[in-house]
Amino acid sequence: MNNILILGAGRSASACIRYVLERASEHNWFVIVADADHELAAKRVGNHPNGRGVWLDASKVNDRRDLIGRSDVVISLLPPQLHLEVAGDCILLKKHLITASYVSKDIYKLSDDFRNKELIFMGEMGLDPGIDHMSAMQKIDEIKAKGGKITSFSSNAGGLVALDCLKKNPWRYKFTWNPRNVVKAGQGTAQYLENGKFKYIPYNRLFKEYRLIEIPGYDEPFEVYANRESLLYREAYGLDDIPTLFRGTIRYRGFCDAWNALIQIGLTDGTYPILDSEKISYHELMEAYLSKEGRSGASVKERIAELLGENEFSPVMKKLDWLGLFSKKKIGLENATPALILEDLLLKKWKLEAKDRDVIIMQHEFEYELEGQKRRLYSTLVLEGKDANDTAMANLVGLPLGIFAKQVMTGKITSTGVNIPVKKDIYKPVLEELKNYGVVFHEREEIL
Amino acid sequence: MNNILILGAGRSASACIRYVLERASEHNWFVIVADADHELAAKRVGNHPNGRGVWLDASKVNDRRDLIGRSDVVISLLPPQLHLEVAGDCILLKKHLITASYVSKDIYKLSDDFRNKELIFMGEMGLDPGIDHMSAMQKIDEIKAKGGKITSFSSNAGGLVALDCLKKNPWRYKFTWNPRNVVKAGQGTAQYLENGKFKYIPYNRLFKEYRLIEIPGYDEPFEVYANRESLLYREAYGLDDIPTLFRGTIRYRGFCDAWNALIQIGLTDGTYPILDSEKISYHELMEAYLSKEGRSGASVKERIAELLGENEFSPVMKKLDWLGLFSKKKIGLENATPALILEDLLLKKWKLEAKDRDVIIMQHEFEYELEGQKRRLYSTLVLEGKDANDTAMANLVGLPLGIFAKQVMTGKITSTGVNIPVKKDIYKPVLEELKNYGVVFHEREEIL
Numbered sequence: 078m079n080n081i082l083i084l085g086a087g088r089s090a091s092a093c094i095r096y097v098l099e100r101a102s103e104h105n106w107f108v109i110v111a112d113a114d115h116e117l118a119a120k121r122v123g124n125h126p127n128g129r130g131v132w133l134d135a136s137k138v139n140d141r142r143d144l145i146g147r148s149d150v151v152i153s154l155l156p157p158q159l160h161l162e163v164a165g166d167c168i169l170l171k172k173h174l175i176t177a178s179y180v181s182k183d184i185y186k187l188s189d190d191f192r193n194k195e196l197i198f199m200g201e202m203g204l205d206p207g208i209d210h211m212s213a214m215q216k217i218d219e220i221k222a223k224g225g226k227i228t229s230f231s232s233n234a235g236g237l238v239a240l241d242c243l244k245k246n247p248w249r250y251k252f253t254w255n256p257r258n259v260v261k262a263g264q265g266t267a268q269y270l271e272n273g274k275f276k277y278i279p280y281n282r283l284f285k286e287y288r289l290i291e292i293p294g295y296d297e298p299f300e301v302y303a304n305r306e307s308l309l310y311r312e313a314y315g316l317d318d319i320p321t322l323f324r325g326t327i328r329y330r331g332f333c334d335a336w337n338a339l340i341q342i343g344l345t346d347g348t349y350p351i352l353d354s355e356k357i358s359y360h361e362l363m364e365a366y367l368s369k370e371g372r373s374g375a376s377v378k379e380r381i382a383e384l385l386g387e388n389e390f391s392p393v394m395k396k397l398d399w400l401g402l403f404s405k406k407k408i409g410l411e412n413a414t415p416a417l418i419l420e421d422l423l424l425k426k427w428k429l430e431a432k433d434r435d436v437i438i439m440q441h442e443f444e445y446e447l448e449g450q451k452r453r454l455y456s457t458l459v460l461e462g463k464d465a466n467d468t469a470m471a472n473l474v475g476l477p478l479g480i481f482a483k484q485v486m487t488g489k490i491t492s493t494g495v496n497i498p499v500k501k502d503i504y505k506p507v508l509e510e511l512k513n514y515g516v517v518f519h520e521r522e523e524i525l
Numbered sequence: 526m527n528n529i530l531i532l533g534a535g536r537s538a539s540a541c542i543r544y545v546l547e548r549a550s551e552h553n554w555f556v557i558v559a560d561a562d563h564e565l566a567a568k569r570v571g572n573h574p575n576g577r578g579v580w581l582d583a584s585k586v587n588d589r590r591d592l593i594g595r596s597d598v599v600i601s602l603l604p605p606q607l608h609l610e611v612a613g614d615c616i617l618l619k620k621h622l623i624t625a626s627y628v629s630k631d632i633y634k635l636s637d638d639f640r641n642k643e644l645i646f647m648g649e650m651g652l653d654p655g656i657d658h659m660s661a662m663q664k665i666d667e668i669k670a671k672g673g674k675i676t677s678f679s680s681n682a683g684g685l686v687a688l689d690c691l692k693k694n695p696w697r698y699k700f701t702w703n704p705r706n707v708v709k710a711g712q713g714t715a716q717y718l719e720n721g722k723f724k725y726i727p728y729n730r731l732f733k734e735y736r737l738i739e740i741p742g743y744d745e746p747f748e749v750y751a752n753r754e755s756l757l758y759r760e761a762y763g764l765d766d767i768p769t770l771f772r773g774t775i776r777y778r779g780f781c782d783a784w785n786a787l788i789q790i791g792l793t794d795g796t797y798p799i800l801d802s803e804k805i806s807y808h809e810l811m812e813a814y815l816s817k818e819g820r821s822g823a824s825v826k827e828r829i830a831e832l833l834g835e836n837e838f839s840p841v842m843k844k845l846d847w848l849g850l851f852s853k854k855k856i857g858l859e860n861a862t863p864a865l866i867l868e869d870l871l872l873k874k875w876k877l878e879a880k881d882r883d884v885i886i887m888q889h890e891f892e893y894e895l896e897g898q899k900r901r902l903y904s905t906l907v908l909e910g911k912d913a914n915d916t917a918m919a920n921l922v923g924l925p926l927g928i929f930a931k932q933v934m935t936g937k938i939t940s941t942g943v944n945i946p947v948k949k950d951i952y953k954p955v956l957e958e959l960k961n962y963g964v965v966f967h968e969r970e971e972i973l
Contacts, residue, residue, distance in 0.1 A: 266797055274809070275800045277863075278816045279791035281729040282832075286816045303816070308800075343727035349714055352723045352756075361722070368726045368734045368751070384730075415725075 078149035078486050079106055084135060084163065085154030086112035086121045088468075089177065089203070092475030093152060094121045094128075097482060101127035106486065111135075111144055135159055138166075146170045150485050152478050153178075160184060164191075164198060171196060173485050177203025177474050185495055192494035201497040202481050204437065204473040205234045208458075208511070210313075210497060211477075211504035212518055213441050216456055217314055218501055220445050225452075228320055229444035232310075233290060233301045234437070235327025236470050239461055242433040247396050249329040251427040253435040253470045260345055260420045262326065267303035270311075273320040278303050284337035288325065292438055293457055293519060299438070300333045301325035313499055327438050335396040338385050339419065342366050347416035354418065355411040359402050362418065378403045400426055435462040437469045441518075444525070451525035456518045472514060480510045526597035526934050527554055532583060532611065533602030534560035534569045536916075537625065537651070540923030541600060542569045542576075545930060549575035552934065559583075559592055583607055586614075594618045598933050600926050601626075608632060612639075612646060619644060621933050625651025625922050633943055640942035649945040650929050652885065652921040653682045656906075656959070658761075658945060659925075659952035660966055661889050664904055665762055666949055668893050673900075676768055677892035680758075681738060681749045682885070683775025684918050687909055690881040695844050697777040699875040701883040701918045708793055708868045710774065715751035718759075721768040726751050732785035736773065740886055741905055741967060747886070748781045749773035761947055775886050783844040786833050787867065790814050795864035802866065803859040807850050810866065826851045848874055883910040885917045887966075892973070899973035904966045920962060928958045 081097055083090060090110070097108050108125075111133035112118040118130030135141055135155050145151055145166045150173045153163050157178040167174040168190045180200035191198045201207055213232055220227055236253045243249045252259060267278040278286055289298040307324040311317050339345055343366050351362065364377045371380035378398070382389045397403070400422055408418055429435070439458040444451065462469035481498075484490050484506055491502075498504050508516070529545055531538060538558070545556050556573075559581035560566040566578030583589055583603050593599055593614045598621045601611050605626040615622040616638045628648035639646045649655055661680055668675055684701045691697045700707060715726040726734055737746040755772040759765050787793055791814050799810065812825045819828035826846070830837045845851070848870055856866055877883070887906040892899065910917035929946075932938050932954055939950075946952050956964070 266791065266794065268797075268800075275813055276816055277791060277799075277813050279794060279814075281789065282791075282816075341729065343714065343725060343730075346714065346727060349716075351725075352716075365723055365725055366727075368724055368730075 078488070080148040081106055081108045081150050081152065081482060081486065082144055082148035083108065083110045083152045083154065084112075084133070084141075084144075086110050086114065086118040086130065087154060088471050089474040090154045091121060092472040093154070093479040093482075094475075096476055096479030098122065098125045098128050100483060101125065104483075104486065109144060109148065135163075138162075142166050142170065145172055148172060150175065150482050152176070152482055154478075157181075160200075167191075167196065167198070168194060173197050173199075175199045175202055175478055175482055175485070177201070177207055177478055179206055180495060180497060188495035195493050197485065197490060197493050198495045199481060199485075199498065199503075200495065202477050202507075203475075204470065204477070205439070207477050207498065208473055208508075208516065209234055209439060210499050211508050212439070212456065212458070214314060214499045214501075214504055215508060216441060216443060216454065217316070220443065220447075220454075223447065225445040225447040227316065227443055227445045228451075229442075230314075230316060230319060230321070231323040231325070231442045232440075233325040233327050233442075234439040235299070237327070237329060237436045237438060238429070239434040239436050240329070242430070243329075246427075247392070247399050248332060248335060248427070250332055251429050251433065252423070253429060253468055256420055256424055256427075260416050260423070261347065263302060263305070264345070265305050267305050267307075269303055269307040269324070270320065270322040275308075281340065284333040284340060287328075287333040289330075290327070290440065290442075292327075292440060292459065293521070294459060297330050300328045300330055302328070302333055313497065315499075321444070327440075331392055331396075335393045338387070338393050338397060341385060342381065344415045344419045347414045350412045350414055351408075351418065354408055354413040356407070358405045358407050359422070360405050362408060362415075363402055429465040429468075431465050433465050435465075435468045435470050436460065437462075437473055439518075453523045453525055455521045457521075458516060458518045460515050473516065476511060476514055476516075477507055480507045526936070528596040529554055529556045529598050529600065529930060529934065530592055530596035531556065531558045531600045531602065532560075532581070532589075532592075534558050534562065534566040534578065535602060536919050537922040538602045539569060540920040541602070541927040541930075542923075544924055544927030546570065546573045546576050548931060549573065552931075554934065557592060557596065583611075586610075590614050590618065593620055596620060598623065598930050600624070600930055602923075602926075605629075608648075615639075615644065615646070616642060621645050621647075623647045623650055623926055623930055623933070625649070625655055625926055627654060628943060628945055636943035643941050645933065645938060645941050646943045647929055647933075647946065647951075648943065650925045650955075651923075652918065652925070653887070655925050655946065656921055656956075656964065657682055657887060658947050659956050660887070660904065660906070662762060662947045662949075662952055663956060664889060664891060664902065665764070668891065668895075668902075671895065673893040673895040675764065675891055675893045676899075677890075678762075678764060678767060678769070679771040679773070679890045680888075681773040681775050681890075682887040683747070685775070685777060685884045685886060686877070687882040687884050688777075690878070691777075694875075695840070695847050696780060696783060696875070698780055699877050699881065700871070701877060701916055704868055704872055704875075708864050708871070709795065711750060711753070712793070713753050715753050715755075717751055717755040717772070718768065718770040723756075729788065732781040732788060735776075735781040737778075738775070738888065738890075740775075740888060740907065741969070742907060745778050748776045748778055750776070750781055761945065763947075769892070775888075779840055779844075783841045786835070786841050786845060789833060790829065792863045792867045795862045798860045798862055799856075799866065802856055802861040804855070806853045806855050807870070808853050810856060810863075811850055877913040877916075879913050881913050883913075883916045883918050884908065885910075885921055889966075901971045901973055903969045905969075906964060906966045908963050921964065924959060924962055924964075925955055928955050 108128040110118045110121050110130045115132035122128035122130045153176045161183050238251045263283045269276050287300040287302045304324040367380050382394050387393050437460045441456045443454045460469045556576040558566045558578045563580035570576035570578045601624045609631050686699045711731045717724050735748040735750045739746050752772040815828050830842050835841050885908045889904045891902045908917045
């Protein structure tokens with residue numbers, strides 16, 4: 078096997094492309110990077126003799142199949158909704174396929190087709206999902222191997238920015254990944270398990286009812302809000318009878334109360350357009366959410382504070398004010414939903430500056446019984462990026478893809494069918510190699 | 526024209542059927558009542574010589590068309606989603622069609638087809654929608670005719686139960702119409718106009734931010750929460766430039782805070798199933814919504830009270846308790862959403878007893894300028910039903926259909942195409958005849 082096709086040349090692709098190109102001469106690989114933006118694809122490859130950047134409109138079946146047909150392993154960083162079609166191509170043309178996206182039910186249905194052709198489809202091979210699965214499963218398998226019985230598993234992760242880069246930003250948050258997903262985060266109902274009982278947190282309480290966790294090296298606790306799909310991990314991780322299972326998202330202290338304020342006002346809703354949105358100001362938008370009459374002479378800001386049960390100079394109100402939600406500036410977006418208006422505003426205010434360093438924090442917390450003793454184990458990763466162009470986020474999404482592609486290219490993978498990285502033969506070599514890139518989990522154990 | 530077909534023999538059909546049968550001999554009408562429940566259809570007709578109850582599965586095109594083909598005017602009380610098909614039949618077979626349901630966009634598209642065949646489709650000819658349109662348009666036309674300029678219009682309505690029938694019910698509410706619509710009420714975002722500005726109230730604040738109104742004859746004010754679609758009425762009512770336009774739903778004092786509690790807990794959500802719902806008790810369901818740890822030893826009820834910012838014996842908590850939400854009784858419904866569990870519980874607790882009398886309350890409030898003077902006009906309907914079998918609700922939904930059918934049958938209607946009752950030649954005779962049934966709006970005007 079000599080030919081690797083990488084579909085997509087965006088942010089998450091860069092680390093993956095760099096990784097495979099660095100090893101291309103040694104292994105005699107040829108790497109094609111395909112993107113709708115030809116210049117970007119060419120730039121990612123540079124003048125590497127073993128690579129080429131090409132133009133591809135991934136929605137065009139024939140062009141896509143032409144490229145896939147000439148490769149041995151396909152790494153897809155295309156938008157998730159395209160993966161089903163690409164998977165179909167790979168079955169047809171007998172190619173292995175690797176992605177960092179969540180594996181959909183429709184893709185799981187293709188498992189037999191991949192297996193029958195002795196192919197592997199590896200999904201969720203990025204950071205979250207990806208490194209979360211691998212690092213958790215390594216600990217789960219270790220604990221089980223020594224005879225431990227796991228009674229509780231909480232897994233929390235967040236993509237943040239180093240505190241010293243956030244001094245002018247009262248939210249202490251910037252976008253390091255998909256802004257739309259941040260705006261929509263938590264919509265629906267979070268579900269998890271606690272002491273053998275199912276728990277539900279509806280969206281309107283999700284950011285009010287956060288937990289606090291401690292991360293080594295930080296003086297203050299972090300906030301964690303519950304993810305929607307914790308229960309899916311019972312089966313995937315072989316924890317079917319576990320009494321407590323929780324997954325959450327990590328933010329710096331102070332974030333959740335302020336985000337909750339945006340939810341309560343109504344600004345995260347993407348289901349209806351604000352009428353005349355192109356003509357009105359942010360101040361008028363806020364006023365449009367005030368239905369109760371305020372005290373005589375009360376400003377819009379004072380009335381919003383009252384609605385939220387805050388005082389006008391509280392930390393939450395300062396964050397709203399800093400975003401410019403009370404400014405008389407025009408929104409200038411036609412037929413926009415509140416969520417779109419918010420996203421547009423946050424894109425300006427939460428933009429990563431050139432020298433900003435992002436931080437990935439991931440922490441697994443296990444409780445288990447071993448030889449009659451109750452123990453609690455924390456396994457924590459804290460990894461900083463270099464700057465806005467070389468983020469820990471992009472590296473940790475892209476590197477597992479590259480490392481796993483190398484395993485496949487060098488014939489070290491015998492699994493077939495649709496997989497996620499929860500098996501030892503898959504996660505072990507990837508985690509081992511990731512250590513060279515600083516992906517090291519520090520452990521702390523307590524006897525309870 | 527001699528033949529009337531009434532599709533559907535349910536609650537709202539009874540008053541309509543009674544009305545047309547009472548006039549059948551005089552006008553030499555023959556009335557066919559068709560329902561999937563043949564016995565019910567036959568019962569509604571009784572032994573009236575001019576009527577017959579027949580069996581019909583309305584989803585069967587040929588059977589439906591056979592009946593429609595033999596009629597002159599069709600009154601449909603079928604579920605709203607069937608009206609598009611019935612409308613198609615009526616165009617094909619050249620029949621007039623009358624319904625009490627909201628007119629969908631798809632039906633409006635058929636307006637030319639009805640008009641070209643000199644047929645009328647009359648929609649929204651019930652109570653709400655129906656009597657609300659007619660009574661409001663009568664006042665709007667009167668004010669305009671005398672040269673008044675309307676600056677504000679609020680229209681509120683509610684289907685309630687007489688206070689003396691509610692002594693044992695702390696919610697002071699029972700179902701007199703579709704329970705599912707009550708559970709889902711307000712989901713989405715309410716929109717209205719105030720002083721020339723659009724206003725939005727998201728669902729999570731809708732039942733917190735109610736208004737109070739006074740109704741003549743009652744000592745205490747009523748609560749009003751905003752309806753979703755107030756803005757639609759600008760064009761329909763010819764009020765395109767009106768600065769303030771609001772529509773709301775009326776409840777007795779105390780209802781909205783308690784309903785808001787159900788929303789905040791998460792019980793009105795119909796989008797996901799409660800896991801193991803058939804096995805757990807209401808008490809366990811409430812516990813499943815508690816994510817924060819309570820004070821040591823705090824009961825589920827105490828923790829829910831804390832979550833809601835209530836004390837354990839507050840009026841809101843008493844209402845939740847009265848529903849049985851803290852009882853150890855099993856829910857006993859498989860794979861049920863929270864909304865379905867709530868609906869099932871409310872069906873038992875909010876059931877109309879045989880002797881209960883319902884009350885329809887409708888109030889229009891206009892502000893207008895006439896000869897340099899600002900005036901405020903209240904136009905209010907309060908109408909009680911007789912008992913659970915003869916409700917004001919069913920009468921006021923069914924009578925306008927019957928009365929309007931008579932107008933069509935006796936050749937008094939010249940309008941064609943798709944209509945709602947906002948024109949004088951349509952609403953005037955209907956409102957006039959409704960007075961005989963107690964539908965009298967009392968007016969009070971203030972000079973401001």
